[in-house]
Amino acid sequence: MLRDLRDWAARRPMTLPEGQLPIPHSSDVRMIVWAFAGTDLVTGLVIDAVLPPAGRAIHLLWMVFSLVLSLGFCAMTARAPHLLDDRNLRLRTGPFRELTIPVEALGSVRVTHGATRGYGLRGVPDEDGAVACTVGSARNLVIDLEEPMPIRMRKGEPVLCRRIYATADHPGEAARLISRSRTGRAKP
Incomplete structure (x- = not known):
């Protein structure tokens, strides 16, 4: 810090x-x-x-x-933005952990607004198979995965995740960039 x-x-x-x-x-x-x-x-x-x-x-x-x-x-x-390359999407939350998702595991990405109580990498209480990876409770991106992926939480057993909630300063632009990364066309 x-x-x-x-x-x-x-x-x-x-x-x-x-x-x-x-x-x-x-x-x-x-x-x-x-x-x-x-x-x-x-x-x-x-x-x-x-x-x-x-x-x-x-x-x-x-x-x-x-x-x-x-x-x-x-x-x-x-100074810790999310990072995207041709192999991985790395969702970062400063001091509250991070989550790396292989690009081939990404399904659809869309903009949606909502909130999930808490901060960092955590489960979504009212939705099985969903995690949130945000600094605050607000979320504006939904990333659906092609296949369920095990995600290790800080406490307890790994969660078999199908959906990830995240946030971006420009969610529409982020969703387009992440979606294009699946086809190998991720460019700024």
Whole structure:
């Protein structure tokens, strides 16, 4: 996270492996975290003005920790897009795990809007054979697989998955790109 924050602050370009196309995601979650970081900063300055001098050092450390954590999360998710190449689709969720799907296993991909409670790689409670792989609860892509694929969850037995819910900043463009990858025509 600190490396991503440093690279993001220095405006270093992301270096992606050869032949991999980025699919950005989670800009909505980053905007919320940015808003909380801004509010936290303003509130912290007001609190700092009323604290006795002995408490200001501890409060300053807490503010720096809070801002580094918030901005680091934003940098980490911005610098970890989903990756697509001619062999795999890699759905990434920053610190909350990732999922790699072989391109030949991909079926249909479509845009749909909804939510699945939680974050990271997780099962969808009301749908057997479905998992969600998102930073937040919002989802806007549905990926149906040609054949069920076993997916290992953090806890419990692997799930035989037929459908994967994900998110992308531009879901229509992402769906077209992923669909074209099945025929070997994935280009930006």
